[in-house]
Amino acid sequence: MTIDKNFLSIIKKIQKDIDEILITYPFPDKPKYLYDPLKYVLKGKGKRLRPILLILTGNAFELEGSDIKNAALAVELLHNFTLVHDDIMDNDQVRHGQPTVQNKWDTSTSILVGDAIFVEAQRLIGNINTNSQNIYNRFNDVALDVCVGQAYDKEYEGKEEISLDEYLHMIENKTGALIGLCAEIPALLSNQDSKVCEQLRDFGYNIGKSFQIQDDILEIFSNAKSMGKSLGSDILSKKQTALTITARKMVPKEWSDFCYTIKDCPIEKTIELLRSFFDQNDIYTEVKSLSDKYLQDGLDNLLVVPKSNRNELKLFTNYLKNREY
Amino acid sequence: MTIDKNFLSIIKKIQKDIDEILITYPFPDKPKYLYDPLKYVLKGKGKRLRPILLILTGNAFELEGSDIKNAALAVELLHNFTLVHDDIMDNDQVRHGQPTVQNKWDTSTSILVGDAIFVEAQRLIGNINTNSQNIYNRFNDVALDVCVGQAYDKEYEGKEEISLDEYLHMIENKTGALIGLCAEIPALLSNQDSKVCEQLRDFGYNIGKSFQIQDDILEIFSNAKSMGKSLGSDILSKKQTALTITARKMVPKEWSDFCYTIKDCPIEKTIELLRSFFDQNDIYTEVKSLSDKYLQDGLDNLLVVPKSNRNELKLFTNYLKNREY
Numbered sequence: 001m002t003i004d005k006n007f008l009s010i011i012k013k014i015q016k017d018i019d020e021i022l023i024t025y026p027f028p029d030k031p032k033y034l035y036d037p038l039k040y041v042l043k044g045k046g047k048r049l050r051p052i053l054l055i056l057t058g059n060a061f062e063l064e065g066s067d068i069k070n071a072a073l074a075v076e077l078l079h080n081f082t083l084v085h086d087d088i089m090d091n092d093q094v095r096h097g098q099p100t101v102q103n104k105w106d107t108s109t110s111i112l113v114g115d116a117i118f119v120e121a122q123r124l125i126g127n128i129n130t131n132s133q134n135i136y137n138r139f140n141d142v143a144l145d146v147c148v149g150q151a152y153d154k155e156y157e158g159k160e161e162i163s164l165d166e167y168l169h170m171i172e173n174k175t176g177a178l179i180g181l182c183a184e185i186p187a188l189l190s191n192q193d194s195k196v197c198e199q200l201r202d203f204g205y206n207i208g209k210s211f212q213i214q215d216d217i218l219e220i221f222s223n224a225k226s227m228g229k230s231l232g233s234d235i236l237s238k239k240q241t242a243l244t245i246t247a248r249k250m251v252p253k254e255w256s257d258f259c260y261t262i263k264d265c266p267i268e269k270t271i272e273l274l275r276s277f278f279d280q281n282d283i284y285t286e287v288k289s290l291s292d293k294y295l296q297d298g299l300d301n302l303l304v305v306p307k308s309n310r311n312e313l314k315l316f317t318n319y320l321k322n323r324e325y
Numbered sequence: 326m327t328i329d330k331n332f333l334s335i336i337k338k339i340q341k342d343i344d345e346i347l348i349t350y351p352f353p354d355k356p357k358y359l360y361d362p363l364k365y366v367l368k369g370k371g372k373r374l375r376p377i378l379l380i381l382t383g384n385a386f387e388l389e390g391s392d393i394k395n396a397a398l399a400v401e402l403l404h405n406f407t408l409v410h411d412d413i414m415d416n417d418q419v420r421h422g423q424p425t426v427q428n429k430w431d432t433s434t435s436i437l438v439g440d441a442i443f444v445e446a447q448r449l450i451g452n453i454n455t456n457s458q459n460i461y462n463r464f465n466d467v468a469l470d471v472c473v474g475q476a477y478d479k480e481y482e483g484k485e486e487i488s489l490d491e492y493l494h495m496i497e498n499k500t501g502a503l504i505g506l507c508a509e510i511p512a513l514l515s516n517q518d519s520k521v522c523e524q525l526r527d528f529g530y531n532i533g534k535s536f537q538i539q540d541d542i543l544e545i546f547s548n549a550k551s552m553g554k555s556l557g558s559d560i561l562s563k564k565q566t567a568l569t570i571t572a573r574k575m576v577p578k579e580w581s582d583f584c585y586t587i588k589d590c591p592i593e594k595t596i597e598l599l600r601s602f603f604d605q606n607d608i609y610t611e612v613k614s615l616s617d618k619y620l621q622d623g624l625d626n627l628l629v630v631p632k633s634n635r636n637e638l639k640l641f642t643n644y645l646k647n648r649e650y
Contacts (some may be wrong), residue, residue, distance in 0.1 A: 033476040033480035034479065085436050089436060107414075111439075112414065112476055113481070115439075116437075116473075116476075119465055119469045119472060123469070126465055130457050132457075133451065133457050136451050141448070143447070147437060148359060148441075151356040151358040151359035151441075152358070154358050155356050
């Protein structure tokens, strides 16, 4: 299945709309300490995948209007809040194609900017009128999941005993939960019964896990410019990734020897060597097929959506499968 | 007016209840990266003034039950979230009588712990059933005010041109807004008309401003042990305080000379000299009377509460006036 050109223009239009809203969002000018870096974060070149998914799921339930728009912005802001804080914790220097806040300003500024972006997300959720308390509660359950996922991510740094299951549980919280919410909110807004809401949530969970596994792949196999962030930083900071865990499991001796060999290599060389290693030992193929499996599971969850309205979400799944950044 | 012993036992009881709930709160054990330091923060010896005020205002409207309890915990958690993040930004080493999270663990941990405490506060607000959307929106308006206040506080560091009005606007956001919310929520929960809600909010704003001004005083005139945090840290980090701004305004030449004199003094000596300076130049008296003026304004706001139910809130105001830590 190649990428549908008409579909590409649909998601580019949504992306452009979200960018436009974020750039023209009526934030005050003062205090400059807060609002200058906050506006800077929101004009970064994000992929806007979460609001795109939320709006496409809204289309599947034939929803439009302010509730969908507020929810779409809120999930994008929640995501940006976590990025700003994670970038401090992971000491990342580049995000969305520009220096991170703690790189351009400092740690204090980026803590506060993250906090304020999170509050703004909550205020948008507060404007939702349908099923509001339920959505508010789901939003904050997921925000907690994201914190929990990030905590596991930090806790697992450098721990060689972490299993693939532990890794999957971590990314389910860190990435799956929010993408699950993007697909669940429109079902809640259209007052679908709980089975439909759950299947939509699981759809998002599954494609979210696939997305994160693919992110691990792209961190090694993409190029830095299109990713908009530095490559290899997860591996350098000894984070658990689908690739490293699978290598440790499939070819433990070779992986251990290889890690010793690359210990003092510069980053570019390390990435080049990692690519060959993961290719030659079929790690790449194994991990890519795990990612594809979750996409397929996601497609199965979509069966609760009326067939006539399912196409955009199927195309979105295919779009994730083929993304190169 | 001395402190009423019966009233003291009422607030000690509330404080104990809040401590108990926070210590036995059913947080999970894992991930330990998150929950060990999170539980550590919540067992710190906080004054619990915000939930005390909220519960006393609830008494004034003859409210009890789960909504009041959830709200009381939520404001305490919101406050603790801001303390954890502010302590990183201000590089503070001691809080509530124990090492701060970034001191005992590290910056990444304390960012995440602050985030999760904030999310937990939101989840408690999400459990409120009366007037829920309204309370949720007010809660997040106030959370934004607190961020804005903290941004001004950071922006004003070292700026000698900051006026008393700018300082008052800063503390209105940083401290007044949340204390205002503590008095407003019970009015919202009891569906009072908007005039009553506003007066209660203003009552909290006024006593909150008074509280912050007094905090500036206590940072110099209290002793470190009873404060549970290091003294003089605001002045050392060149923050604007009611005392320094008033000194700069009332005796600019003497203050400027004095600042030059203490430049290289150790902290204990600096605090001793500051005490004498503020005493001898009537700065202490001036600032204390400003603090008392806001308490009086707060008492005037209380006239909307039926006279028979007003006493505990008056006693609380008196308690703030006489506090020594």
